[in-house]
Amino acid sequence: MTNTLSDLLERAAGHTVHVVRGITDDQLAGPTPCAEYDVRALVDHLFQVVVNFQRLAAKKDADFSDLPRFVGHGDWRSDFGAQARALTEAWAVPGADEGTTGAMDMPAALVGRMALGDLVVHGWDLARAxxxxxxxxxxxxxxxxxxxxxxxxxxxxxxxFGEERPLPGGEAEVSGLDRLLALTGREAGWTRP
Known part of the structure; x- marks a missing residue:
């Protein structure tokens, strides 16, 4: 098993795409661990991420200023899968993770890992929600x-990110995912109200 950025993105996208495909229409207005987003808005945000980070992989600027509305238009679940696949392909292009990218002028490898993080953390958010x-x-x-x-x-x-949360339980029992969630200010035990 290889572990290039595009391989990691492919694995993360697979998990998140599966979750997105499992979202029912009656769940779209429900809350998520991201207090500022309901399920619909969080899926729209993830669409925005996978589309814009494709541009960043190609060393182009991205626009995160307006949250697009993808959910509810056409076969948005399959469209998300296609865009996630395109994200993985964009970061597989030789040189995509080299140099700097975007208006942020950040190292491309770190920018690619930001997309990876959004897929993992927001995949968890949507799964919990x-x-x-x-x-x-x-x-x-x-x-x-x-x-x-x-x-x-x-x-x-x-x-x-919210303020870092204390780790649940003893240090030895805490999973890597729980550590990541705590780092981003999430409560690992979050459940729908």
Whole structure:
């Protein structure tokens, strides 16, 4: 098993696409662990991520200013799968993870891991919100945790991450996913109200 960025993205996308395909129409207005998003808005946000991070892989600027409305138009579940596949392909292009990218002028490898993190963390958000199982690849979780540890102070100051949560249970019993969730300000035991 290889572990290039595109391989990690492919594995993460597989889990998240499965969750998105399992969302029923009657769940779209439900809450998520991201208080600012209901299920519909969070799926729209993930569409925005997979589309814009394709542009960033190609060293083009991306526009995150307006949240598009994908959900409810056409076969949006299959469209999400196609866009997630295109994201993986974009980061598989030789040189995509080299140099800097986007208006943020950040290292491309770190930017690609930001997309990876959105797939993993928001995949968990959607799975919890819609009561679906979710077990991302542990190596992928480790990659995201390493990248997000570097980004956390800036992400918190920009309101993208909440304050880091205490780890549940004893240190030895905590999963890698629980560590990642705590880092991003999420409560690992979150359930729908």
């Amino acid at each position: 819609t009561e679906q199982p979710y077990a991302p690849d542990p190596l992928t979780v480790t990659e995201v945790t390493t990248a997000f540890s570097q980004l956390a102070p800036t992400a918190r100051s920009m309101g993208m």
